[in-house]
Amino acid sequence: MFPTVSATPEFPRLEEEVLRFWRERRIYDKSLRRREGAPRFVFYEGPPTANGMPHPGHCLTRAVKDLFPRYRTMRGYYCERKAGWDTHGLPVEVEVCKELGIHSKEEIEAYGVERFIHKCQQSVWRYMKEWERLTERIGFWIRLDEAYVTYHKSYVDSVWWSLKNLFDRGLLYQGYKIVWWWAQGGTALSSGEVGQGYRQVADPSVYVRFPLVDRPNTSLLVWTTTPWTLPSNQFAAVHPELEYVTVEDEETGERLILAGALKETVEQKAKRSWRVVGRCRGTELVGLRYRPPFDDFYSRQGQQQGTLVDGSRQYTAWRIVAADFVTTDSGTGVVHQAPAFGEVDYELLLAEQARFASGAPQLICPVAPDGKFTSEVPAYQGLWVKDADGRIVRDLRERGLLVHYEQYVHEYPFCWRAEEDPLIQYPRRSWFIRTTAFRDLMLENNRLIGWLPEHIRDGRFGNFLETNVDWALSRERFWGTPLPIWVCQSTGKMEAVGSYAELLAKPDVQGTEVWQEARRQYPDLPEDLCVHKPYIDAVTYRSPFDPSARMVRVPDVIDCWYDSGAMPFAQWGYPYQNRQRFEEQFPADFISEAIDQTRGWFYSLLAISTLLFGDRHGAPELYRPFPHPYRNCVVLGLMLGEDGNKMSKSRRNYREPEEIFDRYGADALRWYFFANQAPWTSIRYKEQAIRDSLPEFQLRLWNVFSFFLIYANLDGFDPASRLAGPAGELSGEVLAAAAGYRPVQDRGELDRWILSELHRTTERVIQEMDAYDSFTACRYLLEFVDALSNWYVRRSRPRFWSDDKQSVEKIDAYWTLYECLLTVSKLIAPFTPFLAETMWRTLTSVFGDRVVESVHLCDYPQPRNDAIDQLLSERMRLLRTLASLGRNARMEAKLKVRQPLSRVEVVLADSSHQEWLEAHDDLLKDELNVKQIRYLEHSDSIEYRVQPNFKRLGPRLGPKMPAVKQWLTSADGAKLRSALAERGRIDVPVGDETISLGPEDVVVTVRARPGWAAADDPASGCVVILNTELTEELIREGYVRDLVRLINERRKELSCPYNAKIDLAIVGASPKLWQAIDEHRDYLQHETLCRMIHRAPLEKVEPATVEVADEKVELYVKQLTL
């Protein structure tokens, strides 16, 4: 006997059982062990940061990350899954600061870097338990106990190794980075923090003269909203392609140069009257020199020249340069450039510097980190830059340089922790990786990656790579991988250190006692912290550049994106450990994260990998062919809350994952993710939608499953007793050896059909899953479950109900359904692993330990081509269409299915399937409750429509198409059809010519004429027509069917077991009704398990009054003891 299951399953409870089973029997381990030595499918886990609660978005990633490895494992691959945790970075520091109630770097230093670092290390694991629980609960199989951790010493060693490699190859350099700087707090803010702080403010907007050196009485007209940056001016930028005009002031006669498109706007603002005296393109202005409004630097450097790469001489600064970013949206089209205080400006400086062989322009920055002018600009020395604005404007006006002044309202960022402090852009010394030198290689690598969706490759990601800038690697923070560069205190020369061990092996190492002391003071301190601040900062050694000097580490840590991007090798501690494992697990076959990782992990992986392993010449010993480090990347959409907005805790617009698991189960969530939209479209996370996705797949499948168990038990169908020896995975070959398992080709059409559908589905699911298209795969699975439930089981019910327990047909039905359910449980195993396991365990329970214990230890089903019958599939679809049309027609004619009809007629546009259909009359007759089905060539109730075959005729006819279409639709369809049949062509007159159309050139559809009880399906070309004539005989039969329904309803009300017999009395029926009952007495008794039908009330039985045949009768139903 099979275990019985509830018709209304509690999936969450069943899932808990499955989890326990997996845990106790170590199923995941076993699934790996049985694939040892098999080809690998390599998966990389993008490490989450566990210092926040996991939310629904993480569920999606974790579900997708589980799906494909599970699938590939079943398909025969060896797929290790090593977890990982991202542990460094600002988010962790911020979390700790919150806890300590502090903000700035000074406050952290005052608190103590050592204690702060300890806090960070502990904070990382704050939500570890939650993450692990979620991971397990959603069924994400991954080795958590072997997770890589980015702060571990072995990981840091690996990262250092890679950085040393880059440093030694000259790819790591120091430069300036323009950051958003909080001067009062002395710290840079991350882009996320800056984004939070934008506010509308009014700033001074000034139009300033920059007099040209070589054109008397002529000035550039320059606009800026940050007057305080004017003393730091180095260039003026114009767009090379824009038109510029020279205007003459009607009153003063002075000349100004500005963009032609902006002349009128500025003229009106300044309330001047200007006459255009010259026009030119931006390129023609390039190279002209001007006097900046402030002399502090110009007076000393104004005449300096350098040598360009081509050998010619060029003034270093204060000249016009070309730049594409100049627009005419605002300002004057001539843009003031202060490279120290604008990222774009700084890039321009870099580009200028690159043109010089010697004597290149240097960055001018007369502002100290506290935001106050230095002694380089004596006039404003000690003044906070924003406070200097007013005085600068006044000075400009007094010196006659100000053309116009106004207030300008715009969005400007403020510090999110000190709302009154505006941020400024400010240059900081920073370390860069020269990624730009690898742009082409990165693009080449990118081209070979399988992106899903594809547009990421050339779109978002490709564009990003095209406009690549060097990676600003260093961070002036505390909790991160320390930058492994030591500087000689006397010569300033530097070297990179490739591991902690390498550091300790340096000559005359000092400072390690700081760490030793910490270990004594805090015995619980993890060994890994020895490579972190502040301990690592204390370690110095004798300089190889100057024996009297010490080597001291630079204070920075690195961008934590570098950590995660280094995981392909760092997760193994490569190259100091596990060299073999790295080789086996590089590159990844599959990774998946949400789209916000494009510039995050997707980039850091690709960049690091390309720089280290993609440089055939620079690092030949590490070279590996592209693509790497990942071959396929499924880019997931963003997850939105119930209201379609971004999910946010404060808005409470989403349910906690735990709640979903407890109510509907992990499978419900997984299936919702996989089956409802392509994974890269953004997903609305709605509880309602998750609940609704249950019945259409899982519940429907469950019903079939439960149906099978009920009847198999009832009929004593026991596959285990019919099969000797080990049953393994109960594959088709194993089942074929069972007693009573007839070869499929010997079975009935319905059985052959559903098995054909099963193999077709298997074939398609494999095809889609190999292409990482889980969404389409799910659609095929849905389609199959629908076919199984709504046609196979529905049409097979009489076989399951038949009294002859051992009839061949019945046994066939059991084997067929059993095989379908077993196979489906394997097919859905990667998608809904819990339901699959429950089904498998239940269906195979009768075999005891002769069968594989878990569905996840099975091979994925293999489709058999010889089991797929395309023609049968097509025909069955047609038959289903006919049934649907028949019901449709009954509906139209208001003739309920319980009322038998004498006949339906079917007209097929294409008669090639007619013979087959005729052989299945019984099925259709039963489905439609009619006595006879006739196939006709023609009927008065139908009409034909002949349309051009557009696809075929389009290229041939072109513009004549509408005329042909018009002629065909207005002609008599039936005549055209017969003409086509007799002569093989139709001649269509178009203008002066005649166009001859063959059978291939037109599409003939048949349709029901309006007003008939008929329904058509033009797509398949069939019409079903009802004979609505009712004879007395038919009506009487309808009465009995009604009666049967009422009696069975009564049985149910009385809670009769469905195999219990009854005695029945019908009181008050008319002779007409009795005639009907007598005529169909056997049918009635059989359908209601009725022994006797009485005409007098039964004693001790409560009657029920029912209405049948327009009369009221009393029913007495008495259950007989079993």
Next chain:
RNA sequence: GGGCGCAUAGCUCAGUUGGUUAGAGCGCGUCGCUGAUAACGACGAGGUCCGAAGUUCGAAUCUUCGUGCGCCCA
């Protein structure tokens, strides 16, 4: 401001290389079944395919512009 993406039924979403009656599920309505039974099923009504222009014999699909939304970056 730039890049990328999205916009189709009341809701959530499909829609293959352009082919002439635009699909599914849910919801809604009508009904059926009553031996899967607190299940199951059928049928139906719902659409200016965001707007405009263009290419084409033919556009939800291709092009351009615009509108709205999202993401990433300024």
